[in-house]
Amino acid sequence: LQDLHQRLDQARFAPPLEGAAFHYGFNSIYLQKVVAYWRNEFDWRKQVEVLNKYPHFKTTIEGIDIHFIHVKPSYVPHGRAVQPLLMVHGWPGSFYEFYKIIPLLTEPAGHGLNEGDVVFEVICPSIPGYGFSEAPRQKGFDSIATARIFHKLMNRLGFKEYYLQGGDWGSRITTNMAQMLPQSVKGLHLNLVFISRQGLRRMISVMLGAYVPWLVGLTKEDVKRSYPFIQKNIYTLLQESGYLHIQATKPDTAGCGLNDSPVGLAAYILEKFSTWTDKSFLHRDDGGLESKYSLEELLTNVMIYWVTSSIVSSMRYYKENISKDPTLSFDARVGVHVPTGIAAFPQEIVHAPRVWAKDVYKNIITYTYMPSGGHFAAFEE
Amino acid sequence: EFCSSLAGIMLLEVFLVLGTAIIIIIFFPSKKKEETLPFKEGWWGKGRKPDTEEDTTVRPFKVETTEEELSDLFRRLDQARFTEPLENSCFHYGTNSVYLRKVVSYWKNQFNWKKQVEVLNKYPQFKTKIQGIDIHFVHVKPPRLPEGQSAKPLLMVHGWPGSFYEFYKIIPLLTDPASHGLGDKHVFEVICPSIPGYGFSEAPHKKDFNSVSAASVFYELMLRLGFNEFYAQGGDCGWLICTNLAQIAPNHVKGLHLNLALVMNVGFTHLLSVLLGRYLPGLFGFQDEDVKRMFPFLEKGLYKILLESGYAHIQATKPDTVGCGLNDSPVGLAAYILEKFSTWTDLEFRSLEDGGIERKFNLDDLLTNIMIYWVSGCMVSSMRFYKENLQKGIGTQKHEKLTVQVPTGIASFPNEIMHTPQAWAQKKYTNIVSFHFMPRGGHFAALEEPELLAEDIMQFVEKVEKEQLWRKK
Numbered sequence: 001l002q003d004l005h006q007r008l009d010q011a012r013f014a015p016p017l018e019g020a021a022f023h024y025g026f027n028s029i030y031l032q033k034v035v036a037y038w039r040n041e042f043d044w045r046k047q048v049e050v051l052n053k054y055p056h057f058k059t060t061i062e063g064i065d066i067h068f069i070h071v072k073p074s075y076v077p078h079g080r081a082v083q084p085l086l087m088v089h090g091w092p093g094s095f096y097e098f099y100k101i102i103p104l105l106t107e108p109a110g111h112g113l114n115e116g117d118v119v120f121e122v123i124c125p126s127i128p129g130y131g132f133s134e135a136p137r138q139k140g141f142d143s144i145a146t147a148r149i150f151h152k153l154m155n156r157l158g159f160k161e162y163y164l165q166g167g168d169w170g171s172r173i174t175t176n177m178a179q180m181l182p183q184s185v186k187g188l189h190l191n192l193v194f195i196s197r198q199g200l201r202r203m204i205s206v207m208l209g210a211y212v213p214w215l216v217g218l219t220k221e222d223v224k225r226s227y228p229f230i231q232k233n234i235y236t237l238l239q240e241s242g243y244l245h246i247q248a249t250k251p252d253t254a255g256c257g258l259n260d261s262p263v264g265l266a267a268y269i270l271e272k273f274s275t276w277t278d279k280s281f282l283h284r285d286d287g288g289l290e291s292k293y294s295l296e297e298l299l300t301n302v303m304i305y306w307v308t309s310s311i312v313s314s315m316r317y318y319k320e321n322i323s324k325d326p327t328l329s330f331d332a333r334v335g336v337h338v339p340t341g342i343a344a345f346p347q348e349i350v351h352a353p354r355v356w357a358k359d360v361y362k363n364i365i366t367y368t369y370m371p372s373g374g375h376f377a378a379f380e381e
Numbered sequence: 382e383f384c385s386s387l388a389g390i391m392l393l394e395v396f397l398v399l400g401t402a403i404i405i406i407i408f409f410p411s412k413k414k415e416e417t418l419p420f421k422e423g424w425w426g427k428g429r430k431p432d433t434e435e436d437t438t439v440r441p442f443k444v445e446t447t448e449e450e451l452s453d454l455f456r457r458l459d460q461a462r463f464t465e466p467l468e469n470s471c472f473h474y475g476t477n478s479v480y481l482r483k484v485v486s487y488w489k490n491q492f493n494w495k496k497q498v499e500v501l502n503k504y505p506q507f508k509t510k511i512q513g514i515d516i517h518f519v520h521v522k523p524p525r526l527p528e529g530q531s532a533k534p535l536l537m538v539h540g541w542p543g544s545f546y547e548f549y550k551i552i553p554l555l556t557d558p559a560s561h562g563l564g565d566k567h568v569f570e571v572i573c574p575s576i577p578g579y580g581f582s583e584a585p586h587k588k589d590f591n592s593v594s595a596a597s598v599f600y601e602l603m604l605r606l607g608f609n610e611f612y613a614q615g616g617d618c619g620w621l622i623c624t625n626l627a628q629i630a631p632n633h634v635k636g637l638h639l640n641l642a643l644v645m646n647v648g649f650t651h652l653l654s655v656l657l658g659r660y661l662p663g664l665f666g667f668q669d670e671d672v673k674r675m676f677p678f679l680e681k682g683l684y685k686i687l688l689e690s691g692y693a694h695i696q697a698t699k700p701d702t703v704g705c706g707l708n709d710s711p712v713g714l715a716a717y718i719l720e721k722f723s724t725w726t727d728l729e730f731r732s733l734e735d736g737g738i739e740r741k742f743n744l745d746d747l748l749t750n751i752m753i754y755w756v757s758g759c760m761v762s763s764m765r766f767y768k769e770n771l772q773k774g775i776g777t778q779k780h781e782k783l784t785v786q787v788p789t790g791i792a793s794f795p796n797e798i799m800h801t802p803q804a805w806a807q808k809k810y811t812n813i814v815s816f817h818f819m820p821r822g823g824h825f826a827a828l829e830e831p832e833l834l835a836e837d838i839m840q841f842v843e844k845v846e847k848e849q850l851w852r853k854k
Contacts, residue, residue: 003460010453012709014761016701017588018427024768025702028761139467242695242703249691252466253475253720257706257713260462264706264713271702312464319474 001044004262004306008039011263022274022287026267030286034270035263037295047300051096058132059156061149067132068125068153069095073106076119083186084159085120086150086177087378090168090192091314092269094131094304095124096297097379123157125150127169129313131304136313142320143169147176151184160184167191167377169317175360178338189341191377193352193361202356217355221369225344225351233350240275240349243268247318255312265311266302273298276375278347292380341366345381347374418628418780421597425577425585426513437605439509442517442581444501446494450756454711458489461712472723472731476716480735484719485712487744497749504552508581511601512594517581518574518602519545523556532556532570533635533842534608536599536626537827540617541763542718544580544753545573546746547828554835563835567842572606574599576618576766580753584762591769592618593780596625600633609633614838616640616826618766625780627787636814636845638790638838640826642806643799645781651805655682666804670818674800682799689724689798692717696767704761714760715751722747725824727796741829784808788850790815790841792834796823814850815841 013028021027054069076082085105087098104111105120126133127146136145150173154162163186166174171192178185205216206229213223226232246254258265274287281288289298305311340361344351346369354367373381424430463478471477504519523532535555537548552571559565575582576595585594599622603611612635615623620641627634644651654665659676662668667675675681695703707714723736730737738747754760775781789810793800795818803816817837822830844850 007460007709010457010709012758014701014704014708014758015586017765018586019588020701024765025699026705028701028705031705137465137468139470239698242691242698245694246691246703249688250475250720252464252470252478253716254691254695254703255464256476256478256481256716257710259464260457260460260710260713261706264709267702267705271699309462309464316467316474 004044005039007262008035011035011261013263021285022271022282026271026274027285027287028267031263031267033286034266034295034299038262038266038299042296042299044303047296047303050099051300054099054102056132059153061152061156062145064128064136065134066125066128066149066153067095068123070121070123070157071102071106072121073119075107075109077109080119082119082121084154084157084162085122086154086162086164086174087122087124088150088164088166088170088173089124089127089130090166090170091130091317092272092301092305093168093376093379094301095126096301096304097376098122098124101378120163123154125153127173127314127317129317130310131308135310135316140320141317143172143176144180146173147180151177151181154184161186163187163189165189165191168375169321172321175336178336178340179334182336182338185338187339187341187365188336188361189343191343191345192348192375193342193344193357195350195352195356205356218353222351222353222355225346226353236279237350243272244318244322247315248322249319251315251319252312255315258311259309262302262306265306266299269302269305270298273376276347276349277380278374297379335362336360337362339363339365341368343368343370343377345370345373345375345377347372349375416783417631418593418625418783420600420629421593422512423587423590423594423597424513425587425590425594427586430513435513436510439507439605442506442508444498444506444581446498446756451494454494454755455489457711458485461485461710463712471734472720472736476720476723477734477736478716481712481716481719483735484715484744484748488711488715488748492745492748494752497745497752500549501546501749504549506581509602509605511598511605514577514583514585514598516574516577516583516598516602517545518572519548519552520570520572520606521552521556522570523568525557525559526568527565530565530568532568534603534606534611535569535571535838536603536611536613536623537571537573538576538595538599538613538615538619538622539573539579540615540619541579541766542721542750542754543617543825543828544750545575546750546753547825548573551827551831551835554831555838558835558839561832561835563839567839567846569612572603574602576622576763578762578766579759580757584759584765589769590766592621592766593625593629594769595622595766596629600626600630603633610635612636612638612838612842614638614640617824621770624785627785627789628780628783631785631787634787636788636790636842636850637785637810638792638841640792640794640834641797641824642791642793642801642810644801644805644809646776646809654804667802671800671802671804674795675802685728686799692721693767693771696764697771698768700764700768701761704764707760708758711751711755714755715748718751718754719747722825725796725798726829727823741823742825746828785810786812788812788814788845790837790844792817792819792826792837794819794822794824794826794830796821798824812850814844 013032016027054071056069058065058067089095089097102122105122129135161184164174164177171190174188178188209216209218210227258268274281274289277292340363466477504521506519508515508517539545539547554561555569555571578584610633613623613626620639623637627637655678658665658667662672707717723730723738726741789812791806807813819833822833826834
């Protein structure tokens with residue numbers, strides 16, 4: 001804590017351009033407010049207790065320590081079986097993103113959710129290289145390796161069949177898990193769908209979709225969220241994927257300063273919590289962060305990266321997963337046949353219409369246009 | 382009979398397509414008019430522009446340091462947190478932290494910033510206010526001039542992540558060539574400004590300060606210093622700024638010398654030459670050396686760009702985010718900058734555990750450059766330059782479509798990030814006087830191969846002066 005406070009006290013800020021808001025990245029004037037809160041009001045010891053309210057465990061799989069929380073329901077309705085649910089976070093998130101949704105899943109009745117009397121026991125691991133899970137020392141640790149390790153984890157905990165949920169990297173990992181061992185996956189739920197490029201057919205579908213959406217299987221809501229296409233898909237992606245480009249090529253360079261400057265780390269991570277929650281937040285001087293989240297919970301997530309020094313290893317995950325030609329990897333060609341549910345949030349970075357998701361997910365049971373929310377669905381909504 | 386008529390139809394179709402393509406290429410070439418680029422007015426100071434006349438005095442400047450600055454730096458170096466690299470990753474994942482530790486140890490224990498400040502101050506430096514911001518520059522006059530000769534003014538512009546310091550080794554070769562075996566036919570007085578937002582030049586406070594803005598500011602600088610005609614030299618951002626300067630003021634720029642010349646307007650002919658150039662180099666004006674450096678194109682062109690342009694992508698979109706931590710952690714700053722001095726000097730260095738940096742540069746020079754970014758706190762503003770230039774896309778701006786008629790000399794170094802063949806460069810630089818394949822060297826030519834670069838500048842100026850080429854525009 002002393003070390004952290006000293007670094008916060010010595011932070012050097014560069015003033016933003018006049019009228020820049022969040023268009024050039026995290027606004028340093030607002031950042032100074034965040035740092036003042038972090039230094040003077042944020043209580044890390046209290047947050048550590050909050051983190052410890054759920055049971056944590058570690059176990060060694062394939063040579064590395066895997067961290068996870070395991071929350072069992074305190075009350076099981078008479079005659080109902082408890083469904084095991086593995087929830088996987090992404091970047092720059094952590095297992096902590098699930099802290100608000102866990103009680104809704106382990107104790108639905110206590111929160112007014114009585115749909116089908118389903119009760120879950122929730123397992124949230126940390127991806128190796130993130131938070132309290134040990135980072136791999138060898139090259140090549142990708143989502144397929146992660147999927148395999150998480151299957152082994154569930155197995156070790158005594159589960160033969162389970163549900164999976166994920167967004168961001170969690171979406172890719174759980175998808176790989178469903179492709180790898182479909183017999184163990186009762187159902188797959190995603191709040192983000194990675195759309196693979198399908199080439200000419202997709203291009204034609206996109207062009208026609210602007211005029212005769214019904215002909216190519218697009219709904220009104222799809223059109224509303226996807227068009228103007230070049231603007232919303234290509235420009236937005238280019239504007240927002242700088243981090244992805246540098247992390248997929250030079251993670252050790254990109255993460256070095258962030259592991260040494262907590263202020264730099266906070267700016268980098270919180271920029272995503274702003275822009276990926278609502279694109280209109282770019283126009284706000286404060287990035288709209290506190291309109292959806294509390295600084296306390298945002299900084300708790302940042303602290304997980306800080307105290308574990310895991311920012312560099314978390315970034316390496318991008319290089320391990322993206323360097324290879326995406327069309328050649330097996331998981332691009334193997335379909336997903338387990339029952340799949342998709343929650344399409346309106347402020348997700350890029351919208352994936354059902355008709356395109358079907359290229360990979362052959363067995364979509366539910367596809368819902370969520371009324372509000374962005375990328376960090378579990379955290380925000 | 383049916384087959385032959387079918388073949389006849391197919392042949393006709395092929396001719397029609399080819400014919401149309403040829404007509405399009407010949408009669409509708411990309412129109413590049415010979416107009417000048419307008420000078421860009423601007424006011425980049427804080428708040429509103431005051432009504433008073435701008436102060437145009439040129440004040441002497443000296444770099445200074447304090448004990449506090451040094452102890453703050455050492456404290457941060459002492460508390461640096463490193464992450465172990467993956468086994469056998471060398472520089473493939475970016476700057477290797479095992480090597481970085483060695484650099485930091487040298488930085489703490491052997492690097493002498495006070496001594497380096499004296500090195501920086503050995504050349505006269507000045508500041509002057511232009512368009513609302515303080516512009517820093519080095520101005521070195523020749524120690525002696527042959528009878529009857531006058532010094533030729535030469536503006537040299539650095540790039541990112543470099544600084545005016547990159548020119549400290551080449552300056553003596555240009556201001557005092559006789560003492561360095563380069564003859565005394567052409568003697569220069571050299572002006573090396575810092576781009577606004579870099580080093581000791583004030584950073585613009587308003588949005589939209591791009592290469593044309595920088596060129597306009599430097600044009601004003603040269604006029605203020607009393608130079609009516611001058612030469613301009615640049616690589617990296619300096620290439621773009623000097624090119625713009627030649628487009629804004631062709632009657633004042635006697636000659637333009639570049640060690641980088643990227644193609645911004647990629648068209649159909651470029652695509653065609655990439656597809657077929659390996660097999661029909663003559664048709665596309667490629668020389669043997671061009672083919673050697675460019676092909677196989679996927680590997681040496683496309684994949685290389687993708688692998689090495691992550692920094693440009695994030696700086697062109699979120700400079701304030703990515704620069705934040707680098708302005709707060711000197712180790713992070715060093716890692717970020719040193720990676721470029723490794724990879725852009727020789728791509729093979731990625732496979733070395735120490736990134737090969739010390740084979741071509743010494744740590745004192747590298748750390749002096751890094752210290753300029755650190756003590757001035759300019760990393761964020763230096764990165765914003767990428768956004769201001771690239772946010773509208775590549776090839777969309779007016780200056781990218783205009784040609785350059787000023788006599789141009791290009792020194793093409795083998796390890797430069799992207800190779801531009803003369804056939805492509807001359808579409809933009811219509812008056813190429815010299816184009817040479819340099820025998821060795823990479824992106825940071827002035828610092829790495831000052832003799833080669835100085836020789837090339839000399840022979841270029843010789844050609845321009847001998848034939849008085851600047852008068853023939």
